Amino acid sequence: MGYVIDEIDQQIMRLLQHHARMPIVQISKEVNMSQPSVKERILKLEENGVISGYSTIYDLAKLNRGTTTFILLKTEHCEEFVHFCEQAIEVTDLYRISGEYNYLIKVQTATIEELAEFQDSLVKLGPSKSHISMKNIMEHRVLL
Amino acid sequence: MGYVIDEIDQQIMRLLQHHARMPIVQISKEVNMSQPSVKERILKLEENGVISGYSTIYDLAKLNRGTTTFILLKTEHCEEFVHFCEQAIEVTDLYRISGEYNYLIKVQTATIEELAEFQDSLVKLGPSKSHISMKNIMEHRVLL
DNA sequence: CCTGAAAATAGAACCGC
DNA sequence: GCGGTTCTATTTTCAGG
Numbered sequence: 001m002g003y004v005i006d007e008i009d010q011q012i013m014r015l016l017q018h019h020a021r022m023p024i025v026q027i028s029k030e031v032n033m034s035q036p037s038v039k040e041r042i043l044k045l046e047e048n049g050v051i052s053g054y055s056t057i058y059d060l061a062k063l064n065r066g067t068t069t070f071i072l073l074k075t076e077h078c079e080e081f082v083h084f085c086e087q088a089i090e091v092t093d094l095y096r097i098s099g100e101y102n103y104l105i106k107v108q109t110a111t112i113e114e115l116a117e118f119q120d121s122l123v124k125l126g127p128s129k130s131h132i133s134m135k136n137i138m139e140h141r142v143l144l
Numbered sequence: 145m146g147y148v149i150d151e152i153d154q155q156i157m158r159l160l161q162h163h164a165r166m167p168i169v170q171i172s173k174e175v176n177m178s179q180p181s182v183k184e185r186i187l188k189l190e191e192n193g194v195i196s197g198y199s200t201i202y203d204l205a206k207l208n209r210g211t212t213t214f215i216l217l218k219t220e221h222c223e224e225f226v227h228f229c230e231q232a233i234e235v236t237d238l239y240r241i242s243g244e245y246n247y248l249i250k251v252q253t254a255t256i257e258e259l260a261e262f263q264d265s266l267v268k269l270g271p272s273k274s275h276i277s278m279k280n281i282m283e284h285r286v287l288l
Numbered sequence: 289c290c291t292g293a294a295a296a297t298a299g300a301a302c303c304g305c
Numbered sequence: 306g307c308g309g310t311t312c313t314a315t316t317t318t319c320a321g322g
Contacts, residue, residue: 003206013202020164020198023298025316035317037289053201054164058157058286062147062194065286070214070241070248072275082281087288094282095212097275104214104275108286131216131241131248137226138238140284142202142209142252144231169297181308183298 003048008033009041013051014143016042020054057140065090065108068133069115072101075126084125090118101129147192152177153185157195158287160186164198201284209234209252212277213259216245219270228269234262245273 005013011031015022028038045051060066075081085091085105093106109115112132122128149157155175159166172182189195204210219225229235229249237250253259256276266272 005207013200016200017202018197018199020200023316034290036291036319039317040289048206049203050206051200052203053162055162055199055201055284056157056160056164056195057197057199058161059193059196060286062192063149063286068239070239085282089288091282092285095214095277096279096281097214097277099273099275101275104277129243131243131245133239133241133248135240137240138229138235140199141236142204142207144233167297178309179298180300180310184308 003044003050005045005050009045010143012038012041013045016051017143020056060108064110067109067111067115068136069107069109070131070133071105071107071119071122071128072097072130073103073105073122073126073128074101075103077125078102081125084121088118088121090114102126147188147194149189149194153189154287156182156185157189160195161285161287164200204252208254211253211255211259212280213251213253214275214277215249215251215263215266215272216241216274217247217249217266217270217272218245219247221269222246225269228265232262232265234258246270 008031012027015027015030024035024039024042028035031038042051060068073081081103082094085094090107090109091105092108093104095104096102097104107115107118109118115130115132119128119130152175156171159171159174168183168186169179172179175182186195204212217225225247226238229238234251234253235249236252237248239248240246241248251259251262253262259274259276263272263274
């Protein structure tokens with residue numbers, strides 16, 4: 001194996017983490033290195049799969065999806081459930097988990113009423129347990 | 145309120161969602177619109193806070209953080225717990241939730257052994273319940 | 289890993305609907 | 306208000322060392 005991420009790579013990665021559209025010139029200034037060198041480092045991080053993509057973060061409240069809920073669900077119809085989640089716009093995250101429940105999903109709805117409707121569509125698939133987020137304190141942090 | 149996101153904005157947002165570094169020229173070709181117009185639309189989405197940022201996605205396995213676990217925790221020392229999470233590199237997400245438990249955190253560790261160590265550092269803060277992710281089927285999806 | 293050129297992209301000013 | 310065209314500045318890419 002062995003892709004070595006050195007201190008400069010980490011600096012670059014910390015900058016890119018929350019500023020994915022930052023121009024390479026600016027990154028190169030911050031890490032005191034020439035543009036082509038920084039570009040090559042980023043390219044290698046991409047090629048090695050350390051960087052797996054660049055995403056845009058949307059304010060879900062502005063998209064009428066401001067209510068975050070985590071739902072644990074136990075089902076015997078796994079394929080059906082996964083397929084259901086893939087075409088349900090409310091579901092943003094889906095994990096196969098260990099323990100009493102099969103799956104954990106993260107759901108974004110406009111309101112609690114809409115959440116209730118979503119839960120209704122879930123009951124036929126199996127028992128579930130919901131935890132509404134009252135505050136999203138931290139999200140998507142990888143590096144300090 | 146009232147920021148109207150039309151069909152073209154949505155097209156742009158769908159493109160940017162998973163390709164945040166895509167050049168504006170390329171976006172403008174895909175949506176059949178001039179470069180400055182696309183740029184202005186993106187600027188407005190940023191100004192209105194619909195776009196709240198651009199982030200880089202890292203392969204956590206490549207960073208020796210490939211084990212994903214969700215931990216529900218009940219504590220009476222909220223401030224202390226939040227502060228603990230903020231300085232704990234393992235914690236990537238932190239939510240204040242309703243229900244039997246106070247908080248839900250997402251934790252990324254190298255191995256299950258490391259997870260156990262992390263859990264040890266948590267016991268003094270209150271009772272908790274862990275769900276290890278055996279498969280991350282979907283993450284961070286907002287738009288279809 | 290750096291420098292220096294050419295090429296591509298982004299940004300600004302202005303025009304028309 | 307919205308989008309298009311042109312021109313300029315910046316950034317990226319590609320030589321070569």
